[in-house]
Amino acid sequence: MYFLAAIKNYDTITAKLNTLGSWTYKEIVGIDYDVDIDFEDNYTTVLTLSFFVSVIETGRRFKMKIRYANVSDFSIRKITNLYLTRSLIVHDKEELGWDTSQRYHVHDDSGYGENDGYNFIEFYCSSIEAISLEEF
Known part of the structure; x- marks a missing residue:
């Protein structure tokens, strides 16, 4: 589940x-x-x-910054590059009654559509906000 609605200012950025x-x-x-x-x-x-x-048609490159607040259980596996097939996967745990400090479970995706991740990066957070976009 790519829960992009959870990211404040995402549409604006x-x-x-x-x-x-x-x-x-x-x-x-x-x-x-x-x-x-x-x-x-x-x-x-x-x-x-x-x-x-990257814009697919033109190849123009940009750097997008996203901020995650109250991060817990943050882990990064030993990597050289952290390639993505899509954005990170965000699971909203609020419906399950999880503590609001760990409302979102965020991790990478293997690209096979199974939401399983390569486990290169994983963490929990209470809120997510897109903060900037600049040409790379």
Whole structure:
């Protein structure tokens, strides 16, 4: 399930790409993981992934950044490149009564349509937001 509706601002960020034609995710080209601590020693984890996307007809390349809040159980398997066949798969666990801090289960896909993933990247988060798109 590619639950793109869960990604705040996704339609706004991808509007430019959509006017240029069909486009596809190619790989993850940046991983930025931060832990913020407030004055009460509360921890907030934020993961920002930079995706390399390409317009199919013209080959124009862009970098799209997506931010994931309150990340937990974050794992990355030893890799050289993190190629994608589509965006990461997002499963909304709210209907199952999961804690809102782990509302979304996010992982890669093997490309065979089974939502199984290669297990290169996997984590849980409470919210997802597309934050920028720039020419690569």
